Amino acid sequence: MNDAPIGVFDSGVGGLSCVEELIRLMPNEDIVYLGDTARVPYGTRSRDTIISYAGEDISFLKKHKVKMILVACGTVSSVLESIKDECGDIPVSGVVMPAVRAAYEATQNGRIGIIATGASIKTGSYDRKLRELDDKLAIIGKACPMLVPLAENGYTSPDCPPARFFTEEYLKDIKAMNVDTLILGCTHFPHFSDVISEYMGGGVKLISSSAELAAHAAAELERCDQRSSKSSQGRIELFCTDSAQLFAENVRKFLGRDINAGISKCSLK
Numbered sequence: 001m002n003d004a005p006i007g008v009f010d011s012g013v014g015g016l017s018c019v020e021e022l023i024r025l026m027p028n029e030d031i032v033y034l035g036d037t038a039r040v041p042y043g044t045r046s047r048d049t050i051i052s053y054a055g056e057d058i059s060f061l062k063k064h065k066v067k068m069i070l071v072a073c074g075t076v077s078s079v080l081e082s083i084k085d086e087c088g089d090i091p092v093s094g095v096v097m098p099a100v101r102a103a104y105e106a107t108q109n110g111r112i113g114i115i116a117t118g119a120s121i122k123t124g125s126y127d128r129k130l131r132e133l134d135d136k137l138a139i140i141g142k143a144c145p146m147l148v149p150l151a152e153n154g155y156t157s158p159d160c161p162p163a164r165f166f167t168e169e170y171l172k173d174i175k176a177m178n179v180d181t182l183i184l185g186c187t188h189f190p191h192f193s194d195v196i197s198e199y200m201g202g203g204v205k206l207i208s209s210s211a212e213l214a215a216h217a218a219a220e221l222e223r224c225d226q227r228s229s230k231s232s233q234g235r236i237e238l239f240c241t242d243s244a245q246l247f248a249e250n251v252r253k254f255l256g257r258d259i260n261a262g263i264s265k266c267s268l269k
Helices: 015-025 047-062 096-105 118-123 125-133 145-152 161-176 189-200 209-223 244-255
Strands: 005-011 031-035 069-070 092-094 111-116 138-143 181-184 206-208 236-240 261-265
Touching: 005 015, 005 125, 015 031, 015 189, 015 209, 015 244, 031 047, 047 069, 069 125, 069 209, 092 096, 092 125, 092 209, 096 125, 096 181, 096 209, 111 118, 111 125, 111 161, 118 125, 118 138, 125 138, 138 161, 145 161, 145 189, 161 189, 181 189, 189 206, 189 209, 236 244, 244 261
Parallel strands: 005 031, 005 069, 031 236, 069 092, 111 138, 111 181, 181 206, 236 261
Antiparallel strands: none
């Protein structure tokens, strides 16, 4: 047993979808979440800048004595091998492999779509890992840069014209390929699940990278006997690098409820 908190970080509010799933799966676990809201999005940055930002995020979480670090950011997860050393002996997991495994198990026709940030699509991380499982898969990826700022500002519902417009614009080629499985490769994108499902049709299975990462974390903590021994509700600490007030509004919006959490602005320097 290990009562230390789970550390989670993302460039902004997207990783809250992972926090929500962690709370559902392991309500007694303490969680420390960092959203680097002052520098969102990461998906438009260079590889070196992404690695630099991720190193600062990891250093912040290490100060909180976390037992595991979850990279709830598809962009950083795409360069995971380059940041593992920053974590020292703390286990670290990203969203790519859990989402890839789930998509591979879900597809029936071997046609898989991937939507992610520009940086994630450029690295080819999802595509490469899928082809390691089966090189006969038909895979189509698409960068969806505008969905991140829309999510950060709460424009995610099916009745939101910008959300509908950009969903259709980005997904039209993927829909035309008749995929039966779609990886939401950025943790901001599960917030668009309703509008994406409406456009793609009910026959397409959506794979939430955040939910798959949370499920992987729960399984790993159980396997290593590192689950919390507490019977009470876990403590949630949320940190952001920009306005705490705006971040608090997004917390309520994206988690769909108020949670017993402390929300603070922090500095990574």
